[in-house]
Amino acid sequence: MLQYSNALDTMFQALADPGRRLMLERLCRGPASVSELGEPLKMSLSAVVQHLHVLEQSGLVKSEKVGRVRTCHVEAGALRAAEKWINERRTLWERRLDRLGAFLAETPDHEKPKE
C-alpha cells in the first residue's frame, strides 16, 4: 500500500512540470533520443537529463543506451495507473451526485432537506 502510494507520489510529481509533460507528449508519438527530446524544449542537455531522470524514477518513461545513443520510450502501464486512480475517485463523486439528483427528483418539495 505504501509502495503504491509512493509510486503515485512520484508519478503525479513527474506530471506536475510543463517541460516533463512536453517530453512525455513527444514520447507518446514514438521513442526518441535524449537530444531529440530536448530540441523543441530549448533547454540545456543537462536540464533534459535531469527531467528524464524524474520521469524514469516515476516509471512513466524507460530508456536504454545502445552504443552512444540513449533512446527513451513511454511506459503506458504507469500512465494507466495514474489515470485509473483519478477515474475511480471521479466516478465515486459523480455517482454520489447522481444519487443525490435522483433523490431530489423523487422527493416532494416539502420533504426535501433544507439548504
Added chain:
Amino acid sequence: MLQYSNALDTMFQALADPGRRLMLERLCRGPASVSELGEPLKMSLSAVVQHLHVLEQSGLVKSEKVGRVRTCHVEAGALRAAEKWINERRTLWERRLDRLGAFLAETPDHEKPKE
C-alpha cells in the same frame, strides 16, 4: 495555453502528496468539514488547512464557510481535466503500439526492420 498548463501544474502537484490524496478520497464520498477531513489523517489542524489550501489552489476542491464551519467539496470538472490529459496521451501511445503490431503482423519476416 499557458493558463491551461499552469492549471495542470498545480493539479498534478496537489495530487502528488499522499495526505492530500486521502483528503480528496474522503471528499469523493461526500462534503466534509475541515476537522472531519483531518481526523483520519492524524495531522495538526494547521497542516490540514495548508493541504486544503493547495487543493483549493489547484481547483480540485472548493470550500465554503457557513457560520463557524468551513465545508469542503470536490470539483469533479478539475479531476476530469487531469484524467483527460493522461487519457489522451496514453491513447495516442497505445494506438501507436497497435499500428506497429498490425504492421509487423502484415509484414513478411524478411522485410521487417532489424532490431
